[in-house]
Amino acid sequence: MADTIEIINERVFPVDRQTLYAAFADPAILARWWGPHGFTNRILAFDLVPGGKWLITMTASNGTDFRNRWSFSEVKEGRFIRARHHEPVHVFTLEMSFADDVGGARLTWRMLFDRTEENEAIWHLLKAANEQNFDRLSAVLK
Template sequence: MADAIEIINERDFAVDRQTLYAAFAEPAMLARWWGPHGFTNRITAFDLAPGGQWLITMTASNGTDFHNRWRFDDIVDGAYIRAVHLEPVHVFTLEMRFEDAGSGARLSWRMLFKKTEETEAIRHLLKAANEQNFDRLAAFLG
């Protein structure tokens, strides 16, 4: 993507790669950890296949609902997911790579946004929110 903002987060987890992948690929598990601190989730559609739709309502600690619509573009079972966040704001691509790492597994998370004044201004907030997401995933995996 020309004129893109790229945000990369990466973390090793003390589980095998298939367990790490399942934490995203299984909607019941995904709903328990997705999003920054303070959010709960309700997933109403989740078709993990190219062209499949993912609908998730994220509820902030103050009760505000954020309805999100995603489309899955590319899936390599157990290894890679590319999805596009379509609404409500901030259209972007998210690539997730699941790799073996020592006795555990590594999740690499790459977000690509169109470069705008707004995305430049919130870039640091997004990287921090991704780290919170990884914190929640680590706690979920125990």
């Protein structure tokens, strides 16, 4: 896919697959870990069904708010979520796969971006930010 940039992060968490899935599917838990280090979250809408929307305001440690608008296109409870992140920044598709694994459950996070000059310049930063997301998720699951 020459016109697409793909970012994949994955990690095995020491919980069962349903617990891992619930950490995303429950907005109260999701708000505690979403985003890179230093962010807090306010979830204004969260309808985890195909066609549902997700509105979240992420606040950076300096107080700057980032309003994010998502829509869900595919949801297979406990197994898979596909969502689209819309404007204002970084339009992309996120696929989250949840699978049983030795020692727990594996989360595979796949982001798909159109190949643009801006996205070419930032993809490595987003891959690192995703690892921070996983670190925060890991802390919540303990």
